[in-house]
Amino acid sequence: MNENAFNHSLFSFLKASSSPFHAVSHMAERLLHAGFMHLHEEQFWTLEQGKSYFLIRDNGGLIAFNLGSAVTREDGFRMLAAHSDSPCLQIKPRAEKLTGSYLQLGVEVYGGPLFGPWFDRDLSLAGRVCCQLADGSLQVFLVDFARPLVVIPSLALHFDRTANEGKTINAQNHLVPLIAQSLDNQLPDFPSLLKGQLAGQYPAAAVKEILGFDIFCYDTQKPSFLGINQEFISSGKLDNLLSCHAAMSALIKDDKRHNSLFFCANHEETGSVSTTGAQGAFLDSVLERLLPDPQIRRMALHRSFLISIDNAHAHHPNYHDTADPQHEIVLNRGPVIKINAKQRYATNSISSSIFKLLAGEADIAVQEFVMRSDMACGSTIGPLTAARLGVQTVDIGAPTLAMHSIRELTGSKDPHLLYRSILQFLNTNTDFRPGR
Numbered sequence: 001m002n003e004n005a006f007n008h009s010l011f012s013f014l015k016a017s018s019s020p021f022h023a024v025s026h027m028a029e030r031l032l033h034a035g036f037m038h039l040h041e042e043q044f045w046t047l048e049q050g051k052s053y054f055l056i057r058d059n060g061g062l063i064a065f066n067l068g069s070a071v072t073r074e075d076g077f078r079m080l081a082a083h084s085d086s087p088c089l090q091i092k093p094r095a096e097k098l099t100g101s102y103l104q105l106g107v108e109v110y111g112g113p114l115f116g117p118w119f120d121r122d123l124s125l126a127g128r129v130c131c132q133l134a135d136g137s138l139q140v141f142l143v144d145f146a147r148p149l150v151v152i153p154s155l156a157l158h159f160d161r162t163a164n165e166g167k168t169i170n171a172q173n174h175l176v177p178l179i180a181q182s183l184d185n186q187l188p189d190f191p192s193l194l195k196g197q198l199a200g201q202y203p204a205a206a207v208k209e210i211l212g213f214d215i216f217c218y219d220t221q222k223p224s225f226l227g228i229n230q231e232f233i234s235s236g237k238l239d240n241l242l243s244c245h246a247a248m249s250a251l252i253k254d255d256k257r258h259n260s261l262f263f264c265a266n267h268e269e270t271g272s273v274s275t276t277g278a279q280g281a282f283l284d285s286v287l288e289r290l291l292p293d294p295q296i297r298r299m300a301l302h303r304s305f306l307i308s309i310d311n312a313h314a315h316h317p318n319y320h321d322t323a324d325p326q327h328e329i330v331l332n333r334g335p336v337i338k339i340n341a342k343q344r345y346a347t348n349s350i351s352s353s354i355f356k357l358l359a360g361e362a363d364i365a366v367q368e369f370v371m372r373s374d375m376a377c378g379s380t381i382g383p384l385t386a387a388r389l390g391v392q393t394v395d396i397g398a399p400t401l402a403m404h405s406i407r408e409l410t411g412s413k414d415p416h417l418l419y420r421s422i423l424q425f426l427n428t429n430t431d432f433r434p435g436r
Contacts, residue, residue: 001253003416007233010415011223013245014235018126018144018218020084020266021059023241025142027248027264028056031064034252045289049073050256055286059128059140060084060266061276063286064248070257074296076303077259078426080251081278081385082243082310083268086236087111087404089118089175091125091215095190103180103187105150110216111269115169117406118217122148123177127215129194134206141205143197148220150177177217219406231332231412238408240268242398242415243309250422260426268310268381278381284388304391305354305433307425308346308382309418311410312336312369312397324372329399332411334365335418338380338395346382351394354432355421362424364417367399392433396421 001009017023031054032038039045039055047053047067054064061084067073092106126144133139152175157163169175180187188196191210198207223235244264251262263283266276273279291297314331315323323329329336337352338345352368359366371377386393398414 001249001416001419003413006249006416006419007412009249010233010242010245011235014223014237014241017237017241018124018146019128019142019214019216020086021128021142021214022126022144023084023244024056024060024062024264027062027064027244028054030248030252036064041285047290052256057282058266058274058276059142061282062264063261063283064251064264065261065286065290066251066254066256066259068256068258068260071259073259073291074300074303075259076300076305077261079261079263079304079306079391080247080422081263081265081306081308081381082247083240083265083272083278083381084244085111085266085269086239086241087113087269089113089177089217091127091190091213091217093212096187097176098187101182102178103182104176105179105190107175107177107217109171109175112404114402114405115171115175118175119152119154121151121406122220123150123152123217124220125149125215126218127213129198129210129215130212131198131205131207132209132211134208138211139205141198141202143194143201143215145197150179150217152177221407225412226409227412233410233412233415234407236406236408238398238400238410239311239403240309242311242410243418246398246415246419246422247309249419250426253423254426258426263385265381272381272384278384278388283385287389298390301389301391303433304389305351305425306346306382306385306389306391306393307355307422308380308385308393308395309422310338310380310382310395310397311400311403311408312338312367313371313403314399314401314410316401322372322375324370327368327370329367329369331399331401331409332413333399334367335359335396335414335421336367336369336399338369338397340371340377342377343383344377344379345395346380346386346393347395350434351392354392355394355396355425357430357432358425358428359421361428361430362420364421364424366396366421
């Protein structure tokens, strides 16, 4: 797949992934189309070498794997890990807030978004809804209003003359979006709005009552190329759907001679403690079914290697003093190896060297990121997964500006370079593990 086709595929994926649940659902569709078989945790599995499989847990986590035609499971797995969630605003269970004639929706802050860019945006709502049907059964539906629906208006400069000098944004009071205004008619409650949306998306569903929901605000602006030569990509949720798309695409294009696995976790932005998070047992449970014997499983994991993929910070041209001067990260110059002495990233000298050699095989240059020594470092699911499994791990990612903004920026070459380096890892015949 060339760069242009790959970016077209990425844009399609970003547009379809209005929530983590939609991202996982869209990945499942692509995997099914590529011949992967859908497994279910509550059922017995009959697996064959040379075949491909995937399973979904709780709508937001996915694990897909190829059982290599030229190896056994005991030979270990070439593993990829990323996460499906992004920082955003999540609708509260009792959402309605009537302020004069305006209907607003109460929100909680999900993860660590930059607040400022959420103002004056054409926002929509998407997520999942749990309903009781007319026959008494429970059913979960994915919903997406898929149109500009809510907005958080800024306060005019005339009422806050210091707004451009630094402003504190109160999450409880200032991030409450408008959704409607009552002029003559009574305003609907939020469950009624959801029920109407369900009727439009699922006309055959006999929904009796909405019992719960996980609904998020998202920006309706589509992904786009920027720059004179279209050298930049601007989009919401690049962190970390860019990585999910690269890993999924590589797994699909894998030549399937070796064992390979992709773990797409949820809730990374909120600490990874959930049934589908990296601190949960989702991946462990799958590996136990793939390799039931504990001793053989430990041997296989020792022979395995994990690439944890999450976006990396690029050097911001307007804020030179935020970067370590010896580790300048630039867009469009290749994937970034992320390193931290406090193990906020799982990279070490061995795993870093292995990835450099893999990238070199594909003629791809790599960059190395460290945070300034006087600034706190973020983290990824890499250390959490490496600690649980005891598997050699490297943390990498595509260089990114404006991370955790509602619109993030990467280079137009970076997604394809990341994909090529991952595909090389899955397909190479070279064993880069140091001798023992």
